[in-house]
Every structure is written in structure tokens, then in C-alpha cells.
Amino acid sequence: xxxxxxAASPARNTGKRPPGRPRSENAxxxxxxxxxxxxxxxxxxxxxxxxxxxxxxxxKATVYRWWPSKGALVVxxxxxxxxxxxxxxxxxxxxxxxxxxxxxxxxxxxxxxxxIVRAIIGAGQFDPDLLLEFRKRLLRxxxxxxxxxxxxxITRGELPADLDLDLALxxxxxxxxxxxxxxxxxxxxxxxxxxxxxxxxxxAGQNGKRKGHRHNGHG
Amino acid sequence: xxxxxxAASPARNTGKRPPGRPRSENAxxxxxxxxxxxxxxxxxxxxxxxxxxxxxxxxKATVYRWWPSKGALVVxxxxxxxxxxxxxxxxxxxxxxxxxxxxxxxxxxxxxxxxIVRAIIGAGQFDPDLLLEFRKRLLRxxxxxxxxxxxxxITRGELPADLDLDLALxxxxxxxxxxxxxxxxxxxxxxxxxxxxxxxxxxAGQNGKRKGHRHNGHG
Amino acid sequence: xxxxxxAASPARNTGKRPPGRPRSENAxxxxxxxxxxxxxxxxxxxxxxxxxxxxxxxxKATVYRWWPSKGALVVxxxxxxxxxxxxxxxxxxxxxxxxxxxxxxxxxxxxxxxxIVRAIIGAGQFDPDLLLEFRKRLLRxxxxxxxxxxxxxITRGELPADLDLDLALxxxxxxxxxxxxxxxxxxxxxxxxxxxxxxxxxxAGQNGKRKGHRHNGHG
Amino acid sequence: xxxxxxAASPARNTGKRPPGRPRSENAxxxxxxxxxxxxxxxxxxxxxxxxxxxxxxxxKATVYRWWPSKGALVVxxxxxxxxxxxxxxxxxxxxxxxxxxxxxxxxxxxxxxxxIVRAIIGAGQFDPDLLLEFRKRLLRxxxxxxxxxxxxxITRGELPADLDLDLALxxxxxxxxxxxxxxxxxxxxxxxxxxxxxxxxxxAGQNGKRKGHRHNGHG
DNA sequence: AGATAAGCGAGACGGTACGTCCCGTCTTCTG
DNA sequence: CAGAAGACGGGACGTACCGTCTCGCTTATCT
Numbered sequence: 062x063x064x065x066x067x068a069a070s071p072a073r074n075t076g077k078r079p080p081g082r083p084r085s086e087n088a089x090x091x092x093x094x095x096x097x098x099x100x101x102x103x104x105x106x107x108x109x110x111x112x113x114x115x116x117x118x119x120x121k122a123t124v125y126r127w128w129p130s131k132g133a134l135v136v137x138x139x140x141x142x143x144x145x146x147x148x149x150x151x152x153x154x155x156x157x158x159x160x161x162x163x164x165x166x167x168x169x170x171x172x173x174x175x176x177i178v179r180a181i182i183g184a185g186q187f188d189p190d191l192l193l194e195f196r197k198r199l200l201r202x203x204x205x206x207x208x209x210x211x212x213x214x215i216t217r218g219e220l221p222a223d224l225d226l227d228l229a230l231x232x233x234x235x236x237x238x239x240x241x242x243x244x245x246x247x248x249x250x251x252x253x254x255x256x257x258x259x260x261x262x263x264x265a266g267q268n269g270k271r272k273g274h275r276h277n278g279h280g
Numbered sequence: 281x282x283x284x285x286x287a288a289s290p291a292r293n294t295g296k297r298p299p300g301r302p303r304s305e306n307a308x309x310x311x312x313x314x315x316x317x318x319x320x321x322x323x324x325x326x327x328x329x330x331x332x333x334x335x336x337x338x339x340k341a342t343v344y345r346w347w348p349s350k351g352a353l354v355v356x357x358x359x360x361x362x363x364x365x366x367x368x369x370x371x372x373x374x375x376x377x378x379x380x381x382x383x384x385x386x387x388x389x390x391x392x393x394x395x396i397v398r399a400i401i402g403a404g405q406f407d408p409d410l411l412l413e414f415r416k417r418l419l420r421x422x423x424x425x426x427x428x429x430x431x432x433x434i435t436r437g438e439l440p441a442d443l444d445l446d447l448a449l450x451x452x453x454x455x456x457x458x459x460x461x462x463x464x465x466x467x468x469x470x471x472x473x474x475x476x477x478x479x480x481x482x483x484a485g486q487n488g489k490r491k492g493h494r495h496n497g498h499g
Numbered sequence: 500x501x502x503x504x505x506a507a508s509p510a511r512n513t514g515k516r517p518p519g520r521p522r523s524e525n526a527x528x529x530x531x532x533x534x535x536x537x538x539x540x541x542x543x544x545x546x547x548x549x550x551x552x553x554x555x556x557x558x559k560a561t562v563y564r565w566w567p568s569k570g571a572l573v574v575x576x577x578x579x580x581x582x583x584x585x586x587x588x589x590x591x592x593x594x595x596x597x598x599x600x601x602x603x604x605x606x607x608x609x610x611x612x613x614x615i616v617r618a619i620i621g622a623g624q625f626d627p628d629l630l631l632e633f634r635k636r637l638l639r640x641x642x643x644x645x646x647x648x649x650x651x652x653i654t655r656g657e658l659p660a661d662l663d664l665d666l667a668l669x670x671x672x673x674x675x676x677x678x679x680x681x682x683x684x685x686x687x688x689x690x691x692x693x694x695x696x697x698x699x700x701x702x703a704g705q706n707g708k709r710k711g712h713r714h715n716g717h718g
Numbered sequence: 719x720x721x722x723x724x725a726a727s728p729a730r731n732t733g734k735r736p737p738g739r740p741r742s743e744n745a746x747x748x749x750x751x752x753x754x755x756x757x758x759x760x761x762x763x764x765x766x767x768x769x770x771x772x773x774x775x776x777x778k779a780t781v782y783r784w785w786p787s788k789g790a791l792v793v794x795x796x797x798x799x800x801x802x803x804x805x806x807x808x809x810x811x812x813x814x815x816x817x818x819x820x821x822x823x824x825x826x827x828x829x830x831x832x833x834i835v836r837a838i839i840g841a842g843q844f845d846p847d848l849l850l851e852f853r854k855r856l857l858r859x860x861x862x863x864x865x866x867x868x869x870x871x872i873t874r875g876e877l878p879a880d881l882d883l884d885l886a887l888x889x890x891x892x893x894x895x896x897x898x899x900x901x902x903x904x905x906x907x908x909x910x911x912x913x914x915x916x917x918x919x920x921x922a923g924q925n926g927k928r929k930g931h932r933h934n935g936h937g
Numbered sequence: 938a939g940a941t942a943a944g945c946g947a948g949a950c951g952g953t954a955c956g957t958c959c960c961g962t963c964t965t966c967t968g
Numbered sequence: 969c970a971g972a973a974g975a976c977g978g979g980a981c982g983t984a985c986c987g988t989c990t991c992g993c994t995t996a997t998c999t
Binding site for chain 2: 104105106179180182183184185186187189192193195196200225227228231232234235236237238239240242243244245246252255256258259260261262263264266
Binding site: 298299300301302303304307333337338339340341342345 | 949
């Protein structure tokens with residue numbers, strides 16, 4: 062559940078606590094708090110474990126004891142600040158549900174937290190484990206919900222039965238990341254709407270089957 | 281044209297050379313060569329200016345004199361090793377032309393040079409100038425060609441006249457980057473084909489106008 | 500007591516050790532040892548902190564942590580290699596006592612260690628703190644002994660009661676330094692003898708009082 | 719006559735100038751001027767050839783062409799700023815003549831130029847040639863005059879005929895340097911007077927011969 | 938007049954060492 | 969036995985100058 066080395070409920074299986082002084086929850090939270098704080102001030106690059114430990118009033122060793130790397134710590138900090146967000150609604154329309162969640166995601170990317178996402182993905186290019194953790198803790202849960210939302214659309218006949226869900230989702234989010242990470246272009250709701258329309262329309266036309274419904278005129 | 285500090289055609293405006301000893305072309309090329317060589321051996325992260333200078337038989341200051349950062353140097357080295365590649369053909373079919381170029385790009389990403397692209401984009405998340413240079417030297421030239429290719433398609437009636445070119449291209453390449461940078465999923469020709477089909481179909485269906493042509497059965 | 504930043508008896512006032520890992524005595528001695536070793540091979544000028552750290556198998560930062568400059572380190576190393584030397588004897592004759600100590604000092608200056616003295620004083624011309632440390636650790640202790648020796652001479656009636664001790668000592672050592680540092684002339688025992696005789700005679704004649712005793716014929 | 723590489727009157731022996739562009743006197747003086755200027759601002763240590771050349775509006779190579787080292791340049795600059803100073807008068811009294819010149823020297827040492835003397839001697843401890851040049855251009859000329867002054871004293875019967883001139887002068891100047899270079903103590907006229915009295919008295923008593931004259935009450 | 942030669946400002950070159958920063962580990966004492 | 973403190977060996981950073989070199993230009997003498 063977490064990239065930090067000790068499970069949230071350590072050694073619960075035996076019902077016994079390990080010997081010795083237990084992990085300090087204060088220290089853990091101070092570290093996560095300082096991480097987010099310093100991340101806001103400067104980039105992931107300038108961020109140093111040394112500075113985090115100093116800011117949190119914690120020994121460097123305590124950081125290293127629980128997180129294997131700066132990246133892991135940042136993912137953990139970001140994930141714990143993004144609990145219970147970015148869910149898909151269930152309004153009866155795939156288009157509306159997906160569109161709303163994409164726009165929520167846009168909101169995060171355009172906020173200061175967008176910089177953290179950028180940092181995680183950036184650093185992840187040099188640290189596969191970090192990206193893996195990012196996917197596990199942040200992407201995967203959303204994708205599971207996305208699958209359900211799309212499947213509801215299939216059930217309702219809004220989407221073709223043989224739609225490749227991953228392909229559709231990669232196209233939707235890829236188009237956003239393209240502008241966010243690489244092109245540094247505006248991320249507007251209009252853009253999201255258009256992308257979504259093309260994907261749904263294009264997917265609908267897949268295999269020559271066409272349903273003919275339009276997605277224009279709503280947001 | 282280059283991120284290095286001296287323009288390719290220095291002081292062209294006056295037709296005169298600047299005073300002082302001119303820049304050593306030997307040193308410049310040795311540095312670019314060593315950069316690529318060391319990049320092949322280890323990641324961007326392990327790569328140090330110190331090592332590059334040593335390998336190139338050059339003073340560290342000479343590197344810093346001409347490139348503001350490791351990233352800039354890597355972009356320059358990569359760009360100068362990718363001259364005359366990745367062009368769009370002109371076969372008479374938009375689908376075929378774009379598909380071919382996308383697959384060439386796939387080839388690069390799947391080769392060892394993919395790691396360099398990954399590194400540039402990764403580091404670019406912490407250094408806007410670096411990414412800007414990446415776009416200027418690598419993306420922009422391709423996009424210009426892509427515009428032409430798509431415009432040919434419009435002329436031929438293969439694509440709707442009011443197609444948003446940037447949107448279409450961001451979707452195509454975004455879908456690839458999504459798998460390459462974030463999902464670390466397979467980049468197959470099948471994937472590219474599907475993405476392309478959806479974008480072209482979806483775009484064609486735009487504004488309710490549909491041309492009805494199919495893009496299946498080739499690639 | 501030392502120019503290095505941690506007192507010889509740290510935190511003695513409280514009887515407690517400061518928090519954190521204590522300073523490594525091994526590292527300290529290895530650094531002093533390497534300093535003397537490399538000084539023997541080459542001049543103070545060629546001596547680099549980089550080389551000292553490498554030779555001592557120590558991080559550069561460890562050197563900088565404890566000594567503010569190369570000069571301070573050299574004074575420390577030299578002083579700690581000159582413990583229990585250069586004392587004044589107590590033979591019952593001022594002339595003999597002083598003469599003997601001057602000659603011991605001559606021995607040091609003419610040995611390889613003379614180069615270290617030269618280097619310290621030379622570098623001290625650009626670094627007042629360094630010279631201050633040199634005086635505190637090397638000159639002052641000898642001068643204290645010299646005062647006692649001269650005072651014994653006054654008690655015995657060998658020297659006038661109102662003799663200016665510092666003036667006499669500055670003349671004696673100044674004459675030696677003149678030849679050692681500036682004129683690069685021979686430093687012979689004969690020279691020392693003559694200087695000493697003139698100072699004692701001249702001082703004795705001070706204020707018109709003359710004792711008439713001669714200092715010739717011994718050494 | 720000068721440490722700079724081209725004699726003051728170049729190739730005069732043939733009466734012909736060498737071929738090629740002659741040395742620029744402007745550049746030479748600009749360099750000496752900038753050297754003194756920068757020396758006043760900062761120590762010899764911080765002084766860099768790079769900065770001198772820049773300040774003088776001169777190429778670095780021009781400096782290196784004419785002076786073998788920073789020290790040589792500084793000695794040259796200082797010497798050329800101390801022309802026609804520090805001469806011994808001829809008042810009819812050795813004591814008075816020497817005393818006056820010593821005090822002139824004191825005046826230099828206590829002025830900003832004292833720092834330059836300090837720098838030259840300091841750097842000279844690492845560069846024998848530099849010190850040699852210092853002696854040749856600055857000390858030797860004064861010492862020649864000092865010899866004459868002392869010899870006049872011998873002729874007049876103020877000093878013993880077999881006085882060791884170098885010894886006496888080394889003691890006089892050594893006592894001053896001792897306080898100037900090493901002890902960083904006050905350099906007062908009173909100090910000079912006392913030193914001079916002791917040397918002359920002590921020297922007079924040399925070999926048992928005593929002249930009995932006192933040197934008190936003047937200065 | 939033209940050739941030859943050296944000095945000139947400028948500034949890039951291969952180097953060396955600087956002093957700093959942070960890494961991840963370790964060693965100590967305190968709670 | 970975790971934690972705060974902080975020293976440790978190590979490695980790269982980016983900078984400052986070193987002394988040398990390569991330019992185009994200028995200023996002289998010698999054909």
C-alpha cells in the first residue's frame with residue numbers, strides 16, 4: 062500500500078508489536094509535511110534529503126530508514142495528499158462521466174500540485190521503481206474506476222462492446238500529458254472536450270460499426 | 281538553431297569574426313561524441329560533465345563555456361546525431377505517410393536512443409529551457425513536416441478542411457509518449473495503427489461530416 | 500590551544516560530549532601526518548588540500564571541517580611535531596642559556612623543517628590569523644621561557660634591572676630572521692654569538708650603566 | 719637592472735632596434751599602474767594576472783611576455799614607485815644619519831606601501847627568484863649607501879674600525895622586520911632609537927675596545 | 938612598395954585546485 | 969531499540985586562474 066518500508070499496520074499478522082521503540086508517527090508525518098512544503102518552494106531537483114530532515118527536525122537516518130529514495134518519499138507525500146480525489150461520477154453518460162474526471166485531473170495539473178506530478182514523472186524517467194510506485198499508488202486506482210465507467214458505457218450501448226479500454230484511456234490521458242509534459246501548451250477544457258469526442262467517435266467507428274451518435278454541445 | 285551559446289554562423293550580421301581565438305571545432309565535436317558515448321554506457325543521471333570532459337580530453341570549462349547545462353549538451357548531442365531522420369514520406373495517402381513516420385519514431389524510442397529521449401524529457405521537467413530546446417530542435421522540425429503531410433491530406437479530401445492539426449498530432453504522439461514515458465507498456469505497430477485510425481476517423485467525423493472511408497487493412 | 504576548530508578538550512565546561520558522532524581522532528592524525536609528509540616533498544605552494552585529503556584517505560570536507568585554511572593546518576601539523584623542543588636550559592649563565600637555545604633554533608631553521616617555518620611566515624603575510632596562530636602556538640611559549648631566563652640573569656646581576664625584555668628578544672631573533680627570511684645569508688653559530696654579545700653588551704650599557712663583563716670565548 | 723625581460727635600453731649595444739613592432743611603453747606603464755592599484759585594494763594573494771591585464775586593458779600574453787611571474791611584476795611595480803627615496807643623509811653623525819633613514823623606512827612600512835613590502839617578502843618565501851630580485855632592486859642599493867655612512871663613522875672615530883657592517887645592518891633592520899613581519903607589534907621611533915643605541919653601543923664595546931660615547935638624548 | 942617580423946588586444950584552450958553540497962553510512966548519546 | 973545529531977569517505981559541482989595558443993590587426997625595419 063505504501064512505498065515506505067514499514068506497512069501501515071506493521072506486523073499485524075501476529076497481533077504482537079516488534080520489540081524496541083516503535084516507529085515515531087510524529088517523525089513520519091513531519092517528514093511528509095516538510096517534503097511537500099519544500100517541494101512547493103523548489104523543484105524536485107533542488108530538494109535534498111538533507112534539507113527535508115533538517116526542516117522536519119529529524120535525523121537523516123530516520124528518512125533513509127523508511128524510504129528508499131527521494132522519489133519514493135515524494136510519491137508517498139503526494140499520494141497521501143491526494144486521498145479521495147479524482148473519482149469518476151456515474152451520471153448515466155460515459156461522455157459526461159469521463160469528461161468530468163478529466164477536468165478534475167486538469168485542475169490538479171494546473172495547480173501547484175501539477176509541479177509535483179511533473180517532478181515525479183520527470184524523476185521517474187531515471188528511476189523505474191519510482192514510476193512503478195507512481196503507477197501503483199496513483200494511476201492504477203483511477204484506471205480501475207475508469208474501466209468500470211467505460212464498461213457501464215458499453216452496457217448502455219454507448220460504446221462498442223469490443224472497445225480496447227487501455228487504448229482509449231492511453232489516448233485520452235496521453236493527449237493531456239503531451240501538452241502538460243512536453244509541449245507546455247494550454248490545457249483547456251475545450252481541448253479535453255475535443256480529445257474525448259475524437260476518441261469516443263473514433264472508437265465507435267471501430268471495425269466499421271458506427272453508432273452515429275454525436276457528442277457535441279455538452280461539457 | 282542550437283542551444284550552445286555560439287550561433288552556428290557566428291556574427292553573420294557583420295560578416296566579421298569576433299576578436300580572440302576562435303572556438304575549437306575539434307573540441308566541440310569531441311565533446312558531443314563523448315557525450316553520446318557515455319550516454320550509451322550509463323544513464324543521464326550517472327553522466328557527469330566531469331567524465332565527459334575527461335573522456336573528450338577537454339577542460340571542464342570548455343564544456344561550460346558552450347553549454348549551460350548537462351541537459352543542453354545532451355539535447356545538442358542527440359539532435360546532431362538525428363540529422364536527416366524521421367521524415368514524412370509522400371505516398372499519396374495521409375494514413376500511410378503518418379503511419380510510416382510514427383513507426384520510425386517508434387524505432388528510435390525502442391532503440392538505445394530511446395533512453396536519451398526519456399532522459400531529455402525527464403530532465404526537462406526540472407529545466408524548462410531544456411525542454412524548450414528539445415522542442416525547438418527536435419519536435420518543431422518534425423511538426424512542420426507533419427503539418428504539410430496533413431495539409432496534403434486535406435487537399436486530397438482525405439481529411440476535413442477544418443481539422444485542428446495540433447490537436448490531431450498531440451493525440452497521436454501523446455498516445456505514444458503515454459506508453460513510453462508513463463505506462464511503460466509495449467509500443468507495438470498494432471498500437472500505432474489503432475491510434476492513428478481512431479484519430480483519423482474521429483477527426484473525420486468531426487462536425488457531423490463523415491467521409492466514410494476506412495483505414496483498415498494496411499500498415 | 501589549537502587553530503583547529505574543536506578544542507583539545509571539547510566541552511570541558513559541562514563535562515558532557517556534544518551530540519552527534521564525535522570527531523575521528525584517526526582522521527585528524529592521518530591528516531596531520533600527510534600534511535608533514537607532503538610538505539617534506541614539495542613546498543607549501545604546491546601543497547594542496549586535495550592532495551592531503553587523498554593521501555590521508557579522507558574526504559576533503561573533513562579537512563575543511565576542522566581547519567579553516569591550508570596555513571592553519573600546516574601550523575597545527577608543525578606545532579604538533581615540535582612538542583618538547585627548543586627549551587632554554589638553566590646553566591647559571593644568561594649568555595650560555597640563551598646562546599644554546601638560539602643555536603637549537605638555528606638547527607631547526609637549517610633542517611628541512613626550516614622550509615616549513617619559512618612557509619608559515621610567508622603565508623602569514625597574507626593571512627593575519629595564520630601568523631597569529633603561529634605566534635600563539637610556537638613563539639609565545641618560547642618567549643615565556645625566554646623571559647624567565649632573562650629574569651634569572653637580572654636576579655644574578657648579569658643584566659640591568661630595567662632591561663626591556665621584548666626589545667632584547669626581538670633584536671636577537673630579528674637578526675636571525677633577517678638572514679633566514681630576507682638576506683638568505685649563512686646562519687652560523689659565530690653570527691649568533693656576535694649578535695648575542697652585542698645585544699647583551701649594548702643592553703648592559705643602557706642608561707649609562709655598564710657592568711664591564713665580557714662574553715667572549717664560549718659558545 | 720630590471721626583472722622584466724627586456725632591458726631598459728634594448729639592444730643599445732648595436733645602436734639598432736630589432737625588427738618588428740617595438741614594445742609598447744603605454745602597455746608597460748598601464749600594467750605597472752594597474753598592479754599597484756589592485757595591490758592597494760587586495761592582497762598579493764587575491765591579485766591575479768588576469769585581473770591586472772583586464773584592468774590595464776591589455777592582453778594576458780603581454781604581461782607574460784615581459785614579466786616571468788606575478789612576483790616579478792609586483793617587485794618591478796613597487797620599485798618603480800620608490801625611486802629616489804630612503805637615502806641616507808650625511809649630517810656628520812652616524813647615529814643621526816642611520817636613525818633618520820631607519821625612520822624613513824618605518825614611514826614606508828607603516829603606510830599602505832608597507833603591505834606591498836609584506837607581500838613581496840611573503841611571496842618571496844615560496845619564490846627565491848622573487849626575493850633575489852627584491853634584494854637586488856630594493857635592498858642592495860640602500861645597503862651600499864649604508865656601508866658608506868657607517869664607513870664615514872669609522873673614519874670619524876665614531877665606530878670601531880673592525881666593525882662588521884653587515885652584522886650591524888642585519889641587526890638594525892632585522893629588529894624592525896621582526897616586529898613588522900612576525901610579531902605585528904608597534905613600530906615606534908622610540909623602538910628604533912633603542913635598537914640603534916644598543917647596536918652602536920654593543921658594537922663599540924666589541925673586542926674589549928670601548929669608546930665611551932653615549933647616544934642618548936637625540937633622535 | 939612590399940616583405941618580414943614582432944608586439945598588440947582578445948579570448949578560447951587543457952588543466953588544476955578550489956571550497957561547497959549532498960550523498961548514504963556510521964557512531965555516539967538520549968528517551 | 970528508535971531517534972536526533974552530526975562526522976565520515978566519497979564524488980561531482982561550477983568557478984577562478986593558470987600559462988599557452990591562435991586569431992586579425994598594427995607598427996616597425998629591411999629589402
